[in-house]
Amino acid sequence: MQALYAQLLVGLINGSFYALLSLGLAVIFGMLNIINFAHGALYMMGAFCAYFLLNLGGINYWWALVLAPIIVGIFGMILERTMLQWLAGLDHLYGLLLTFGIALIVQGVFQNYFGSSGLPYAIPDQLRGGMNLGFMFLPVYRGWVVVFSLVVCLATWFLIEKTRLGAYLRAATENPTLVRAFGINVPRMITLTYGLGVGLAALAGVLSAPINQVRPLMGADLIIVVFAVVVIGGMGSIMGSIITGFALGVIEGLTKYFYPEASNTVVFVLMVLVLLVKPTGLTGRAA
Amino acid sequence: MPETAMAEAPAKAATGGNILQVRNLEAWYGESHILHGINFDVNAGEVVTLLGRNGAGKTTTLKSIMGIIGKRAGSIKFNNQEIIRATSDKIARMGIAFCPEERGIFSSLDVRENLLLPPVVRAGGLPLEQIFDLFPNLKERLGSQGTKLSGGEQQMLAIARILRTGASFLMLDEPTEGLAPVIIQQIGHTIARLKKEGFTILLVEQNFRFASTVADRYYVVEHGKIIDGFSNAELAANMDKLHTYLGV
Numbered sequence: 001m002q003a004l005y006a007q008l009l010v011g012l013i014n015g016s017f018y019a020l021l022s023l024g025l026a027v028i029f030g031m032l033n034i035i036n037f038a039h040g041a042l043y044m045m046g047a048f049c050a051y052f053l054l055n056l057g058g059i060n061y062w063w064a065l066v067l068a069p070i071i072v073g074i075f076g077m078i079l080e081r082t083m084l085q086w087l088a089g090l091d092h093l094y095g096l097l098l099t100f101g102i103a104l105i106v107q108g109v110f111q112n113y114f115g116s117s118g119l120p121y122a123i124p125d126q127l128r129g130g131m132n133l134g135f136m137f138l139p140v141y142r143g144w145v146v147v148f149s150l151v152v153c154l155a156t157w158f159l160i161e162k163t164r165l166g167a168y169l170r171a172a173t174e175n176p177t178l179v180r181a182f183g184i185n186v187p188r189m190i191t192l193t194y195g196l197g198v199g200l201a202a203l204a205g206v207l208s209a210p211i212n213q214v215r216p217l218m219g220a221d222l223i224i225v226v227f228a229v230v231v232i233g234g235m236g237s238i239m240g241s242i243i244t245g246f247a248l249g250v251i252e253g254l255t256k257y258f259y260p261e262a263s264n265t266v267v268f269v270l271m272v273l274v275l276l277v278k279p280t281g282l283t284g285r286a287a
Numbered sequence: 288m289p290e291t292a293m294a295e296a297p298a299k300a301a302t303g304g305n306i307l308q309v310r311n312l313e314a315w316y317g318e319s320h321i322l323h324g325i326n327f328d329v330n331a332g333e334v335v336t337l338l339g340r341n342g343a344g345k346t347t348t349l350k351s352i353m354g355i356i357g358k359r360a361g362s363i364k365f366n367n368q369e370i371i372r373a374t375s376d377k378i379a380r381m382g383i384a385f386c387p388e389e390r391g392i393f394s395s396l397d398v399r400e401n402l403l404l405p406p407v408v409r410a411g412g413l414p415l416e417q418i419f420d421l422f423p424n425l426k427e428r429l430g431s432q433g434t435k436l437s438g439g440e441q442q443m444l445a446i447a448r449i450l451r452t453g454a455s456f457l458m459l460d461e462p463t464e465g466l467a468p469v470i471i472q473q474i475g476h477t478i479a480r481l482k483k484e485g486f487t488i489l490l491v492e493q494n495f496r497f498a499s500t501v502a503d504r505y506y507v508v509e510h511g512k513i514i515d516g517f518s519n520a521e522l523a524a525n526m527d528k529l530h531t532y533l534g535v
Contacts, residue, residue, distance in 0.1 A: 164403070170395040171404055178391040181353050182405035183379030183452070 004257050005136035011253020012246065013142050013211065016149030017204050019245025021226040022233060023153055024200035027160070030173050030236035031193040034084055034095035039226070040219025041106040042198045045072045046205025047214045048110060051121055061124040061206070068206045069199035076198025077191050084194065085187065103220070110216035118213025145207050152203065153242040156196075160238050169193060173236070228271040234281025244282060306331045306456060306487050307352070311361040314344075314351045314511075321347045323511040324361070329456075334478065334488040336498040339508035340534055345491040346388055348508065349458045352489075353385045354378045365456070380408045384454035388461045388491075390445040392433040398425060401433040401444055405452045412453035413484075421477055422447050439470035446477065457481070458489045463497050475500050495529060507532045 021043060028036045049071050050064035059067065079102065087095045127141040160166040172179040172186050180186040205219070212218055225248075233244030248267050256263040274282060305328055312325040322344050329335045337345045350356045352363055354375035363371045370378050379385075384405070393401055402418075402425065419426040422443040428436060436444060442462055449457060459478070463471045471494075478488060478501045492498040498505065499522055507515040509532065517525050 167396055167400045167404055171393045174393050174395060175391055177355055177375070178387060179404075181355055181375040181379055181385050182449075183376050183408045184406060185376050 002136055004254075007253040007257040008250060009136070009138065009142060009146075009253075010256070011250040012146045013249070014252060015246035015249020016146050017208060017222065017245075018226055018229045018249050019153050019242050020149050020200050020204035020207075021222065022229040022241040022245045023156055023238065024197035024204075025226065025230050026233070026236055026238055026241040027156070027200070028194055028197040029230070030238070031169060032080075032084065032088075032095075032190055033092065034087065034099065035092055035227075036197070037096055037099040037223070038079070038102040038106065039099075039197075039201050040221075040223030041103040042072055042076060042219070043201040043205040043208070043222065044110065044214075044216060044219035045075065045106065046202025047121070047209040047212075047218060048114075048205075049202065050206040050209050051119055051214045054121065061210070064206050065203065069202040072202035072205075073195040073199035077195040079198075080191050080194040085190070103223075107216050107220060114216055116215065116217060118215045118218075121209035121214050123210040141210060145211070149204075149207065150246075152200070153245075156200065157238050157242060225267055228267045230281075232267075232271050232274045232281055234283040237281065237283040240281060240283030304331055305329075306366060307489070308364040308367075309348075309352070309362070310364075312348065312351055312363060313360040314347050314356045315358040316347075316356070321511050322351060325351075325508070325511070325513055327506050327513055327516065329487060329489055331455075331487050332482070332485060333503045334482050334490060334501050336490045336492050336495075336502040336505050337508050338492060338495055338498065338505055338529070338533060340532075341493070343508040344511040345508050346460055347511075349385065349460050349489065349491055352378075352458065353383065355385075379405075379452075379454070382409055382454045383456045383458065384449035384452055386445045386449055386457065386459045386462065388464065390441050392436070392441045392444060394432065394434040396433050397429070398431050398433055398436065398444060399429040402429075402448050402451075405448055407451065407453050409453035411455065412451040415451065418447045418450055421450075421480065439466050439473075442466060442470070442474065443477075446474070450481070455485070456487045456489070458491075460491045461493065462490070463492065463494050471497055493533070495533065 021039060025036055025039055028034055046068045049068035050061065053059035053064045053067060054061070083098060084095065087098065123141045127144050130137050130139045131143070160169055168179065168184055168189060172184070172189060176186045208218065229244050229248050230241060232248065233240030248270070251270070252263055252266055255266040307329040309325055309327050312322050313320070314322040325344070325348055337348060339345050347356060351359050354370070354373055359371055361371060362369060365378070365381055365383060368381065370381065393404070396404065424440050425444055425447055428440065433441070433444065446459065446462065462474050466474070475497060478490070482488060482501070490498060490502065495505075499519065502519055504518050505516060505522070506513045507529070515528065515532065
């Protein structure tokens with residue numbers, strides 16, 4: 001049973017990263033209509049940013065949690081202003097190719113300077129050690145990742161679904177021309193939204209650094225699974241991304257326990273099944 | 288259709304000072320040249336109606352004023368300020384509000400969110416109580432999804448949401464289209480009341496019988512040009528011409 005709970009915990013942690021990343025992708029797709037293939041590279045940049053802040057600036061993990069999403073988010077906003085904005089109204093394929101190219105360049109640059117092996121990033125002192133829950137041993141940092149991710153996901157959902165700013169975002173997703181004609185600066189809002197989505201990816205990168213080490217290809221390994229999560233949840237659906245992210249992490253963890261050979265493919269099998277039964281995803285709406 | 292002197296010299300209005308001045312307005316959708324030099328004025332406190340057949344360029348005129356059409360030329364002055372190159376968000380913040388033909392109710396927003404969506408751009412907008420006084424149905428449906436309302440209620444919501452922004456110049460694109468006579472009458476009363484409150488209204492209508500109940504002046508649009516214009520007092524004398532213009 002210990003092994004089952006351990007796999008469940010691993011699943012929840014993976015689910016946290018899936019949820020944070022797919023949430024960012026959903027926000028970006030919903031608002032910009034761009035399939036952001038650079039998301040994995042930006043997640044990696046978040047982890048590297050935390051690494052640089054610590055090793056070059058002596059800035060600790062807690063500040064990195066705040067600063068890295070802002071720094072990488074600003075980088076994302078520059079990308080949006082200089083490149084992505086010109087793709088508005090074009091076929092999805094253009095955005096996909098451009099962001100894929102950006103991902104390759106960013107990863108290539110980091111790989112050139114830092115190689116492919118992982119750089120260590122220590123768990124902060126306050127989150128070291130573990131707790132014996134009776135039925136399993138819970139490393140504190142891993143518990144923190146799950147709880148913090150859940151809080152960030154729910155806060156993002158609240159922002160988008162329950163606030164005036166979120167109403168602007170949702171309305172602009174449906175009819176940006178009319179929202180702009182109401183006096184709202186939609187292009188600026190799009191840039192900030194891209195920054196928010198990218199910031200979420202960078203935040204996931206910082207959270208991941210002490211668990212998975214900091215590697216140039218850490219995002220490339222994850223991004224394909226995250227896209228499967230987004231497709232299963234429904235492209236552009238905020239709550240769908242959160243629930244599916246955590247659920248698929250758990251399903252993956254359970255598969256590792258019951259049938260390890262299928263653990264790497266179970267998410268894709270589910271994706272195929274969902275696409276066959278409900279092509280718009282579990283919580284997505286037909287166009 | 289013979290062009291009158293209207294295209295060069297817009298009809299004079301009898302109400303307040305000039306608030307909107309459109310000169311030689313041209314507009315394109317991609318390669319299609321839609322407006323070919325529109326000229327007209329709107330004075331403060333007036334209700335001016337653009338009449339014309341489908342595809343004449345009435346909606347494009349409103350969209351061009353609102354800055355929604357990408358390629359425009361000519362001159363549009365609002366309160367003596369040139370806005371032909373301004374973006375639509377800036378135009379809205381100058382005090383122009385637009386209610387589109389398709390109403391533009393957002394399905395992902397409930398009625399309250401739809402109502403509160405346009406930001407207040409200046410002081411002088413109607414408070415919510417006054418809006419609910421004009422459209423009591425909306426108060427009862429605040430929690431409903433915007434697109435679940437009836438056509439008439441959606442039209443009321445589309446008008447209501449621009450009234451609280453403080454914009455003094457309203458552009459309403461076919462507000463009666465597809466609505467039952469009783470709702471059309473209610474919208475007519477609303478427009479008359481808004482005029483009394485001091486709003487200036489530029490209306491696009493195909494239903495000139497409805498327009499005649501609220502408008503001070505009319506312009507007839509055809510093939511992307513203003514081909515005629517007259518005041519409400521001159522309507523009866525122009526009825527035959529109007530029938531020919533509109534093909535009714």
